[in-house]
Structures are given as C-alpha cells and as structure tokens.
Amino acid sequence: MPLPDLENPHLAKHSVSTRAAGSEPHIDTEPELPEWWLAAKQAAWERFNELPLPTRLDERWRFSKLSGLALDSYALTREERAAQTMSQRAHHPMEEEAHETPYQCPTLPPFERAATLCFHGQTLVHGVELPEELAERGVIFEPLTEALATHGDFLRDYFHKYPTELGSEKFTALNTALTNTGAILYVPAGVEIAEPFLVEHSVEGEHAAAFPHTLVILGERAKATLVEHFTSDTEAPQLVSAVSDLHAAAGAQLTYIGVQDWSPAALALHSSAIAVERDARVLSINLHLGGAQVRHESHSRLLAPGAHSDMCSLSIAHGHQEFDQRTLQTHAAPNTSSDLLYKNALLGHAHTIFSGLIVVEPDAQKTNAYQSNRNLFLSPDAHADSLPGLEIEANDVRCTHGSTSYRIDPEQLYYLLSRGIPPAAANEMLVFGFFEEVLNKLNDTHPALRDALSTFTQQKFKATQSA
Amino acid sequence: MSLLEIRDLHIAIGEKPIVKGLSLTLRGGEVHAIMGPNGAGKSTLSKAIAGHPDYTVTGGDILLDGRSLLDMEPDERARAGIFLAFQYPSEIPGVSLANFLRAAVQARIPEGEELDAVAYYKRLYEKMDHLKIDRKFTSRAINEGFSGGEKKRCEILQMMMLEPEFVLMDETDSGLDIDALRIVAEGINSMRGPNFGALVITHYQRLLDYIVPDYVHVLYDGRIVKSGGKEIALELEAKGYDWVQNELAPAAVA
Numbered sequence: 001m002p003l004p005d006l007e008n009p010h011l012a013k014h015s016v017s018t019r020a021a022g023s024e025p026h027i028d029t030e031p032e033l034p035e036w037w038l039a040a041k042q043a044a045w046e047r048f049n050e051l052p053l054p055t056r057l058d059e060r061w062r063f064s065k066l067s068g069l070a071l072d073s074y075a076l077t078r079e080e081r082a083a084q085t086m087s088q089r090a091h092h093p094m095e096e097e098a099h100e101t102p103y104q105c106p107t108l109p110p111f112e113r114a115a116t117l118c119f120h121g122q123t124l125v126h127g128v129e130l131p132e133e134l135a136e137r138g139v140i141f142e143p144l145t146e147a148l149a150t151h152g153d154f155l156r157d158y159f160h161k162y163p164t165e166l167g168s169e170k171f172t173a174l175n176t177a178l179t180n181t182g183a184i185l186y187v188p189a190g191v192e193i194a195e196p197f198l199v200e201h202s203v204e205g206e207h208a209a210a211f212p213h214t215l216v217i218l219g220e221r222a223k224a225t226l227v228e229h230f231t232s233d234t235e236a237p238q239l240v241s242a243v244s245d246l247h248a249a250a251g252a253q254l255t256y257i258g259v260q261d262w263s264p265a266a267l268a269l270h271s272s273a274i275a276v277e278r279d280a281r282v283l284s285i286n287l288h289l290g291g292a293q294v295r296h297e298s299h300s301r302l303l304a305p306g307a308h309s310d311m312c313s314l315s316i317a318h319g320h321q322e323f324d325q326r327t328l329q330t331h332a333a334p335n336t337s338s339d340l341l342y343k344n345a346l347l348g349h350a351h352t353i354f355s356g357l358i359v360v361e362p363d364a365q366k367t368n369a370y371q372s373n374r375n376l377f378l379s380p381d382a383h384a385d386s387l388p389g390l391e392i393e394a395n396d397v398r399c400t401h402g403s404t405s406y407r408i409d410p411e412q413l414y415y416l417l418s419r420g421i422p423p424a425a426a427n428e429m430l431v432f433g434f435f436e437e438v439l440n441k442l443n444d445t446h447p448a449l450r451d452a453l454s455t456f457t458q459q460k461f462k463a464t465q466s467a
Numbered sequence: 468m469s470l471l472e473i474r475d476l477h478i479a480i481g482e483k484p485i486v487k488g489l490s491l492t493l494r495g496g497e498v499h500a501i502m503g504p505n506g507a508g509k510s511t512l513s514k515a516i517a518g519h520p521d522y523t524v525t526g527g528d529i530l531l532d533g534r535s536l537l538d539m540e541p542d543e544r545a546r547a548g549i550f551l552a553f554q555y556p557s558e559i560p561g562v563s564l565a566n567f568l569r570a571a572v573q574a575r576i577p578e579g580e581e582l583d584a585v586a587y588y589k590r591l592y593e594k595m596d597h598l599k600i601d602r603k604f605t606s607r608a609i610n611e612g613f614s615g616g617e618k619k620r621c622e623i624l625q626m627m628m629l630e631p632e633f634v635l636m637d638e639t640d641s642g643l644d645i646d647a648l649r650i651v652a653e654g655i656n657s658m659r660g661p662n663f664g665a666l667v668i669t670h671y672q673r674l675l676d677y678i679v680p681d682y683v684h685v686l687y688d689g690r691i692v693k694s695g696g697k698e699i700a701l702e703l704e705a706k707g708y709d710w711v712q713n714e715l716a717p718a719a720v721a
Contacts, residue, residue: 410520415557415609418517419571419625420545429570433561433608440561 033145034152040159044176051170060167063353063385064324068267068293074209074239102126105200106231108259109452114195114224115141119212120233121204122181134193140186141197144213147184155184158217158247164271166297166326171269175211175241182213185226189219189249196225196257196449203262206236215245218252218280225255225446230270232263232290240268248280250304255283255445257453261290261460264319268294274311276336278304283441287453288315288323289460295324302329302336302364313342314438314457317350317382318464327356329371331364331397340371343438345431346382347464355387358401362393371401376434378408378427424465432458468661469495469548469632470532471516477526478508478515478689484525485511487689493633496661500675501668502700503686504708509668510554512686513635516666517551518544531633546575548632552622552639558610564621565591565605568628575629594627598654616647623654633664640674652677672704687711692719 053069054061103125105118114134118126130141140147147155163172183199203210216226232238240262248254262268268291276282286296300309315323329338344352354373375384386403408430416426435457442450471493478486486508493499503509515522516529518541529536536544559567568591573582595602598620610618619639626634636655640648655665655678667678675683675697683699684691692715693699703710 409557412557412559414519414541415553415559416562416567416570417541418519418545418551418553419567419629420542420574421567421570422542422574423540425570425574426542429562429567430559433559436561436608 033148034156036156037148037152041177041179044173045178048170048173048177051173053170054167058167060326060355062355062387064295065293065322065351068322071239074207074237074267103202103233105202105229106261107200108198108227108229109455111448111452112195113198114193116198116200117141117143117183118200118202119143119181120202121208121210123204126200134191137191138186138188139191139193140184142184144179144182144184144215151184151186155215155217158215158245160245160273161247162245162273162275162299162301164273164297164299164328166271166299166328168269168271168295168297171241172243172271175213175243175271178209178211178241179213179243180211182215184215184217185224186217187219187222187224190221191219192223193225194223196227196255196446198227198229200229200231201242203230203232203238203240203266205238206234207238209239209241212240212242213245214243215247216254216256217247218249218254220249221251222249223253225257225449227257227259227449230258230260230262230268230290232266235263235265237265237267237292238263240266240270242268242270244270244272246272246274246282246284248274248276248282250278250280252277252280253282254280255442256285257449258284258286259453259456260286260288260294260296262294264290264292266291266294270294270296272296272298274298274300274309276300276302276307276309279306281308281310283310283312285312285314285438285441287457288313288317288325289457291321291323293322293324295326297326299328300330300338302331302333302338302367304333305335307333307336309338310441311338311340311342312438312441314435315342315344315352316347316457316461316464317344317352318347320349320351322351322353324353325355327354327371329356329358329369331358331360331367331369334363334365334367336364337368338370341438342373343376343434344374344384345376345378345434345461346384347378348382349379350382351384353385353387354403355385355389356401357389357391358399360390360392360394360397360399365394365396367394367397367399369397369399373403374434375403375405376407376431377405378431428458428461428465431461469664470530471633471664471666472530473512473516473527474530475527476512476515476524476529478511479523479525480511480521481523485522485689486515488527489686489689489691490527491684491691493664493666495632495664496659497682498659498665498667498678498680500680500683500697500700501666501686502670502672502683502703504711505670507686508689509670509686510637513551513637513666513668516544516635517541517549542574545629545631550626550629550631550634552619552626552634552636554637554639554641556610556618556622558608558613560608560611562609563606564609567609568625571625571629591628594624597657598624598627599650600624615642616644619643619647619651620654623651627654627658630658632662633666634658636665636667636669638668638670640669640671648674649677672700675700685711685715687716687719690719692716
C-alpha cells in the first residue's frame with residue numbers, strides 16, 4: 001500500500017529554520033530528505049498495515065478500552081487536508097501575516113529556557129533560537145525535517161534504535177510512516193546546559209491526526225534537559241501517535257519532562273524509549289492531564305554498568321478519562337539501577353491502568369530496581385488497575401515493587417481544617433502534597449522548572465474541580 | 468473580653484458516652500488546667516470543642532462569646548478563635564510548613580485581600596527563632612520525620628502565628644524533655660494576656676510548674692470532680708490518682 005499523500009514532496013520537504021533571529025520563523029527552501037528516511041517510512045507504513053489492532057487476548061492491552069482504538073474515525077486524509085492548508089500558507093507567508101496573527105501555542109508557566117520550538121500541526125510557528133555559543137559548540141536543536149536534511153546520516157543510527165516493546169508497535173509504525181513534526185536535540189560530548197529546551201506541539205484541527213517524533217541524543221558526559229508540551233488547538237477529537245526517543249551516552253545526564261494536555265476528546269498513544277549507557281543518568285517525568293484515552297509506554301534500557309533511570313509520572317484523571325501506562329525497566333548490564341514512581345490522582349469516573357515490569361537479564365548482577373504505583377482516589381466512581389511485575393534471571397539483585405491505593409486521610413484533613421483552612425483548600429493541599437513527591441525530583445537541579453510544573457498541575461487540578 | 472462557656476456538655480464516641488455533664492467557664496486572660504487519669508475524657512473534651520468529626524456532642528452546649536460552636540464546622544471554629552494543640556499532630560507528606568501556615572493565615576484575612584508575604588515570613592522567622600526551630604523547617608513537610616519535641620514546638624509555632632482567643636492544649640507535655648517543655652511553656656506564657664485563654668490538659672503536674680494555671684479542674688469518668696486553684700495540682704501529685712478514684716469521685720456523685 002502506498003503512503004498516503006502526506007509524503008507529497010511539497011509538504012514533507014518544507015521546513016522552517018530557527019536560525020533566523022527573533023520569533024518570526026524563516027521558511028527554508030526545500031531541503032532534501034535522505035533516501036533511508038523515506039524508505040523507512042515506506043517500510044513502516046507497510047508494517048502498520050500488516051500489524052493487527054490489539055485484541056483482548058493480548059496481555060499487554062489488558063484492561064484497556066480497545067473499542068476506542070478504531071482509527072477509521074480519524075481519516076488520515078483530513079490531516080492531509082489540514083496540512084495542505086498549512087502548506088499553502090507556507091507558500092505565501094506574507095499574505096498570511098497580513099491576514100492573521102500567528103497561532104499562539106498554549107503555554108506553560110514561564111521558566112528560563114535554552115531555546116524553544118513551537119509547532120502548530122507541522123508548522124513551526126514560533127522559535128527562540130539556540131544561543132550562538134551553543135551552536136558553535138555543536139549543539140543541534142532543530143525541527144525534525146530540517147535536521148534530517150542537514151544531519152540525516154548522523155541521525156540515522158538513532159531512529160528507533162531501541163524501540164519500546166510494550167504493545168504499541170502498530171502505532172509506533174504509524175508514527176514512523178507519517179511523522180510530520182517533532183524536534184531533534186543533540187548535545188555533543190562534554191557540553192553541559194543547565195536551562196531546559198522546550199518543544200511545544202499543538203495538534204491542529206478537528207478530527208486531525210498528529211505524529212510528533214522527538215529524538216534526544218546526549219553525547220558522553222553531556223548534560224541537558226528537554227521539556228515537551230503536548231496540546232491541541234481544539235476540544236474536538238484528534239488522534240496522536242507520538243514517539244520520544246532518548247539516548248544518554250556514557251556519563252551523560254538527561255532530564256526529560258513530558259507534559260500532555262491534549263484535547264479532552266483526543267485518543268493519544270505515546271511511546272518513550274530511554275537508552276542509558278555506562279554511568280549515565282536519565283530522569284523522565286511525564287504529566288498526564290488531557291486527552292480522553294491516553295496510553296503512554298515507557299521503556300528504559302540500562303545498557304552498561306552504572307546506568308541509572310528514574311521514571312516518574314503524575315496523572316490527574318477526571319471525567320471519563322482513561323490513562324493507560326505501561327512500563328518496562330530492562331536491566332541488561334550489571335550494577336545498574338532504576339527507580340519508578342507513578343502516581344495517579346483519580347476523580348469522577350476516571351480509569352487508570354498501570355502495568356509495569358522489571359526485567360533483569362542473566363548477567364545483570366547487582367541490579368537495584370524499584371517500582372511503585374500509587375493511586376489516590378478522590379471519587380468513589382473512579383477505578384484503577386495496577387499490575388506490577390518482576391522477571392529476574394540473575395541471582396544477586398535487589399528488586400522491590402508495590403502498588404498502593406488510598407483516599408484522603410481524614411486525620412490529615414482534620415488537622416488542616418483545625419487550623420482554619422476551608423475544606424476545599426484543605427483537600428487541595430493534600431492532593432498537591434501527593435503530587436510533590438514526583439515534582440520534588442527536580443528540586444536540586446531545576447527549581448524554577450519545578451515551580452512552573454507545580455503551578456501548572458495545580459491550575460489543571462483546580463480546573464477539574466470547577467468543571 | 469472573650470468568653471468560652473461549656474454548659475452541661477455530654478460527648479460520645481460512637482454510642483459510648485465519654486463526657487457526662489461538664490460545665491466550665493473560661494475567660495480571656497485565664498489559664499485553666501484539666502487533670503485526670505487516662506480515660507477520664509480529657510482529650511475527648513478538647514477534640515469535641517475543636518469539632519473533630521469522631522466526637523458527637525449528645526447534650527449541652529459550647530459557646531464562644533455567646534455563639535454556639537456546635538453549628539460551626541471545624542475550620543469555622545478555628546477561624547472564630549479556637550486552637551487545638553494536638554497530642555499527636557498529623558504528618559502530612561508533600562505540604563510544607565510554610566505553605567500550610569500561609570494558607571491558615573490567608574484564611575483569616577478578608578476575601579480578596581492578599582497576604583503580605585514579606586511581613587508573613589518576617590513574623591514566621593521571628594516566632595521560629597523564639598521557639599528555637601531551625602528556619603529550614605519552613606520547607607519541610609508538616610511534622611514528617613519531626614521528633615516528638617519538634618512536633619510540639621511546631622504546634623506552638625502555629626498557635627503563635629494564628630493568635631487564637633482560646634487554645635486547647637492536649638497533653639502537650641507528653642513526650643517532651645525538660646528543655647523542650649521549657650521552650651513550649653515560654654511560648655504559651657508569651658501569649659498570656661486579656662485576649663488569650665488556655666485550657667491545658669495534662670496528666671502530670673510537671674507542666675504546671677512552667678505554665679502556672681489560674682484554676683485546676685480534676686476530671687474523672689467524664690465529670691469534673693474537683694475545682695480550685697493551682698494547689699490542687701500539687702495535692703494530686705502528692706496523693707496520686709487513687710485519691711481521685713476513692714475520695715473525690717464518690718463525693719462528687721453523692
């Protein structure tokens with residue numbers, strides 16, 4: 001089956017440079033995409049068509065609402081139409097400027113950034129360029145298509161090098177086939193950057209589909225932070241299949257924050273693949289706030305001694321939202337460690353699923369792995385499924401896992417009330433207290449980002465209360 | 468002048484009566500001590516005044532400046548001027564002491580008005596220094612990992628920040644070493660004045676060496692069996708609680 005029209009060259013070969021100073025993006029002329037990339041997309045499209053949709057028999061989809069996965073309702077050609085509109089605008093940027101102000105992506109509370117890329121659909125609508133000093137040191141922070149055109153052969157080795165193996169193969173194939181937006185962050189060996197990079201993805205249009213792909217590569221001893229913020233420009237149904245591919249070479253320190261705040265009617269599938277080399281450390285935190293049905297898969301691979309992965313998540317599930325989180329901590333080398341903390345606050349009729357597995361391969365002695373899922377029930381009608389698991393093939397390891405469910409503690413609540421704090425505010429404080437454990441992971445390294453995320457999460461929680 | 472009146476109060480936990488007809492009047496400026504053996508109903512009295520949902524008032528009334536507390540929610544009672552210093556303060560993960568106290572102070576200023584954060588912190592640090600609490604505690608989660616003495620000092624800090632009209636101290640001396648006891652007592656004494664009354668609940672006379680009461684009441688089986696001046700505390704210390712059981716209680720019922 002041929003790829004849908006999206007691969008139409010006048011679309012895919014357009015990209016926007018952030019090198020131009022200021023916020024007005026500059027349209028480049030037709031960079032050539034590498035052959036291998038186009039071939040990979042074609043192969044992925046075929047794989048997508050071959051692979052079946054998940055069924056009840058698939059353990060990896062246990063408890064998920066499979067009826068929600070029918071992709072027919074998101075005609076991919078609609079996205080094509082939306083894209084064509086954007087493309088036409090791109091051909092006539094001056095006309096567009098004359099007629100309307102550029103789209104503003106929904107924003108996070110402010111924090112200092114190294115650089116920013118904001119995408120509306122596949123169009124780069126805003127960018128804060130990489131500081132010259134970082135560009136000179138070889139740092140790359142560019143839209144996917146632009147980076148492919150200029151650094152394609154270098155990037156080739158990293159795309160899907162370590163795919164997630166958690167059940168969404170069909171959807172990641174779709175992502176590869178139709179990827180039309182996303183960013184590349186490359187930080188060369190020894191370069192340390194304190195301020196976070198920010199990528200904003202706003203899915204464009206009703207019943208549209210989006211396929212963002214973000215690739216982060218940290219060289220040896222490099223240090224960097226990337227924040228991805230996923231939003232929608234509508235409250236109508238949308239389909240998202242997103243991939244975040246994270247690579248930390250020996251001694252690197254990577255912090256990754258994913259904030260998903262998609263349309264309340266969106267179906268979203270997001271896969272995070274985390275590869276951690278010798279003595280490298282990766283901290284990933286995913287905040288789940290939006291969407292109707294959202295599945296997030298996160299797979300850490302501890303590839304060499306000393307590698308460490310901290311995997312965290314924070315969800316505010318309300319209404320009839322379903323947050324389906326599947327994780328895998330693969331210890332493939334001795335003396336590696338991983339620590340997983342997934343916390344869900346459940347309101348309304350929400351449903352959360354956590355299914356996590358720690359795998360310790362035979363030669364991964366002295367592994368230290370931890371896994372914890374905690375669910376705070378704020379409604380009697382909410383439901384959480386929790387499936388923690390271990391698969392240990394080495395004999396000298398320390399692995400613990402657990403899952404706890406609880407409600408607001410009446411004594412804690414009374415303590416706050418007894419100081420004159422009104423019930424609504426007191427409840428809120430206890431819920432925010434529940435969130436802090438995850439956000440506190442950023443205390444030492446990123447206090448400003450921590451505060452921004454804390455404020456944002458609190459705002460989102462308050463919005464669910466008044467809804 | 469403020470006034471806390473307890474009139475023929477009956478309190479039950481579930482179906483079980485604990486306090487069985489207790490009357491007491493506290494005026495601003497006074498410190499009353501309530502002493503009694505375990506199970507006499509001391510803590511029950513303080514929790515019921517502060518509106519803990521596990522304690523049901525089955526008869527009588529509690530009036531603060533003429534207004535019944537029984538119709539008020541726990542947070543309303545607190546804002547009206549009641550403060551309970553807990554025997555076992557709750558640990559609350561993820562909620563910092565500074566944010567918590569700030570919310571409590573904010574709840575006391577008129578709606579729409581913003582708290583003066585600079586003045587708030589200045590005052591908070593002043594009180595903390597006074598109570599010898601490390602300023603770093605402001606960013607720590609409430610009571611989480613605090614020692615017994617730290618928790619009690621923290622209760623007094625909250626009291627000093629919220630400036631209640633009446634404070635109910637539920638066995639604040641339990642688990643305190645002598646230095647901590649002295650610091651806590653100094654905190655209470657610094658607040659004494661015409662607009663501050665205290666009901667000090669204790670099992671031991673020791674605390675009353677530092678917080679000298681105007682009145683002492685002996686509680687036994689849900690009733691006050693003897694009231695008088697601070698000398699009663701000394702008498703109780705000398706004669707022990709057997710005296711209450713064998714002499715005071717039968718006399719009070721008779």
